[in-house]
Amino acid sequence: MQTIMPDIADTAEALQTGTLNWVGMGNIELPLLFASKGLNDITVTAKADAFVNLQNEQAKGIHMSRLFLALDTLSCEQTLTPQTLKQVLDSFVSSHQGLSNAAKVVLTFELPLRRSSLLSQKQGWKSYPVTVTGTVQGGQFQLEVALDVTYSSTCPCSAALARQLIQQAFSEQFSKQSLSFDQVHQWLGSTEGIVATPHSQRSIANIKVKLASDSQEFDILALINSVEHELKTPVQAAVKREDEQEFARLNGQNLMFCEDAARKLKALFEASHYLDYYIKINHYESLHAHDAVAYAVKGLSHGYQV
Template sequence: MSSSMPDIANHSQALSEGTLDWVGMSNIEMPLQVSSEGQQPQVVTTSIDAFVNLLPPQAKGIHMSRLYLALDEMSGEQILCPAALQHVLNAFISSHSDLSDSAKVAITFDYHLRRKSLISGKEGWKAYPITVVGQIMQGNLSVELAIDVTYSSTCPCSAALARQLIQNAFTEQFSDEQISKDDVLAWLGTTDGINATPHSQRSVAQVKVKLPSDLAHFPIVQLIDLLENTLQTPVQAAVKREDEQEFARLNGQNLMFCEDAARKIQHSLNQQKSVEDFWVRINHYESLHAHDAVSITTKGVADGYTP
């Protein structure tokens, strides 16, 4: 009978001593069931980062397999929700009771939703990048939900310049003539009539919110709906010509700089009682410039998110 296998993490001393904030694993691939309020659970492929702190200065290391096994148990038996986060974090700490008193897990995945087109009623899939973060420090649980929402932004300055060019072209075309409605309508339907268009660009709102730890489900769909309804111009899935025309109209009626988008979302999130704190980064991926336009805002609570 061979002797028991050595456990270096338990019986060896660190080469140099010191406490460590976080030790663990990243990019763990694992399927999970995700629960969003009002929706059926959805199986998603996740990438997980899992950590505990390392308190004894002389300890060689943690038991990383214990973190994985706790996550594997959640994958097989639980639906991802705030209570499941708390359960797995407590398992991280209890399995390292002699080493750790804090734990953290970050779970990243795409959440797929069927979204209707603007006019035609056609439906298509949209994937929303999501990150759920749970953390226990000094016995306190914090829960964070992060979502990226992609939308179209049309530049107000560009729109004003385009309107001026159209006005100039109108003056040149009809300066010495008796103007008739039919002539103007026909002219407006040509490239000479609409001789300039404002520039727009694909844009992304990156939003992180701190949530109460006693929520039964993550408000994933509710937050997505809130952000898209606030911005008014989310990118579309299935579209017919009438949907594309309506999208053009919505862009024209919702001109915005990155500052405008940030303030719109800031106002909407401030109305949500379940959002304890938020951090928002607006990215307008410029079609005019080679650089991006960015605006960042937070709720501004004490000891909360910082820009």
């Protein structure tokens, strides 16, 4: 005779009644096959947060195992696309009839990409932190992609001060001399000539964009490429001497305060097809012990806020 096991979530009374916004699980280990335009499908190791709301005030709790099993099906039998993510969310809601009418999944992973160097065309791996968030609420599917892009930022103020010191050094050494082209050329290539260099720092742009609910595919590569192209100085993977020199040139020709970087990306996303965007710029100062930070959003009344 089969023993019927109790289901406390269905049968026990709640200790205290009330609705809850989200209930579920966090940090579920989840290997996924991720599909994105322009890339071969790639296996990533994700951490998943899975939730439904609890709208039944009398219910003791939700059926967490049903969330886990829906994610396991995604992991073992499917490829992560906007459509399969929506299927998971619909499964969350349908498996909690009478309890929930909204669902949310947050998937966080590192996306490894082969990236070419600036001039030598050597290739190396770079990993980009990516978060995909899907929500079904009020019968509406919402899809968000978040991305971190690391780059180098050279301080315009520091560059101006360094140029002034070079001018001063030139005046002190040659103010009473007539110079030939060769003498000036040689001096500029010496440590005496370049007496100061501007400071730069590793910087990170935290980007979030909302995709159309009927999106058929992710396009992470285009998003990464557009941000890196706009900033001009993304950190590199494989680097030969000619690549390092080109990187130095790009830094010198693209001096940026955090405000400059934020405005560059704001202009980029204002001209994009994304429904909404959020930008946080972090310049991890090499001069100061603190960071320089700037934010920008599209400014929709029900959109991203800062």
